[in-house]
Amino acid sequence: MATTYTKSGGKATSAAKLDAAIFEVIPKNHQLLKETYDAYLANGRENLAVTKTRGLISGGGKKPWKQKGTGRARFGSSRNPIWRGGGIVFGPTGNENYSKHVNVKAKRLAIRQALSVSNQAGKLSIIETIEATGKTADLAKLLTKLGANRTTLLVVDTKAPELVRASANLQGVKVATAKYLNVFDLLNADNVVISTKALTIINEWLGEK
Numbered sequence: 001m002a003t004t005y006t007k008s009g010g011k012a013t014s015a016a017k018l019d020a021a022i023f024e025v026i027p028k029n030h031q032l033l034k035e036t037y038d039a040y041l042a043n044g045r046e047n048l049a050v051t052k053t054r055g056l057i058s059g060g061g062k063k064p065w066k067q068k069g070t071g072r073a074r075f076g077s078s079r080n081p082i083w084r085g086g087g088i089v090f091g092p093t094g095n096e097n098y099s100k101h102v103n104v105k106a107k108r109l110a111i112r113q114a115l116s117v118s119n120q121a122g123k124l125s126i127i128e129t130i131e132a133t134g135k136t137a138d139l140a141k142l143l144t145k146l147g148a149n150r151t152t153l154l155v156v157d158t159k160a161p162e163l164v165r166a167s168a169n170l171q172g173v174k175v176a177t178a179k180y181l182n183v184f185d186l187l188n189a190d191n192v193v194i195s196t197k198a199l200t201i202i203n204e205w206l207g208e209k
Contacts, residue, residue: 002124005146006128021206036183040184047098051088054087057085108206138166154167156197
């Protein structure tokens with residue numbers, strides 16, 4: 001069971017029961033969590049690095065010196081890769097694919113493990129509902145009552161525009177829908193606050209069929 005709060009931030013009279021098949025899956029090692037975490041970062045990586053080969057660098061059309069008679073090594077261009085200012089050999093072209101694939105079954109198991117780790121660490125709390133007025137001050141006051149003063153992940157059934165607007169100016173607060181939970185957000189959050197509707201969706205999504 002996790003600490004349960006009312007919509008106003010007070011302690012609820014009855015604690016929400018958590019499905020052991022989702023919230024008590026403690027991994028023997030963290031290899032799957034690491035692989036899923038790395039895959040999330042890799043799949044969000046922007047492919048921006050590009051270097052120029054010798055054919056893309058301007059200049060260097062004239063032969064630096066004649067082929068024979070100088071005693072020096074022969075060169076046909078000052079844009080040779082071994083020269084300063086020359087082209088780059090085997091550098092990034094902008095076409096690299098850094099993405100990593102994790103199959104659905106493994107990804108869902110990793111999310112169960114991440115939820116279980118958060119639950120075991122006491123980071124998890126359940127709230128009846130998160131009613132946002134659109135005002136940052138109101139949401140900040142609610143989070144203070146919940147004791148969520150650091151990096152906080154708010155898990156809801158749907159992202160209400162008012163909640164998104166209210167959380168936009170709160171540093172370290174992120175809103176996520178239950179169906180789009182990921183290992184990266186769960187492991188990086190110091191507090192995971194889940195609404196009761198979102199908890200129902202998580203149970204249907206990750207629970208044993």
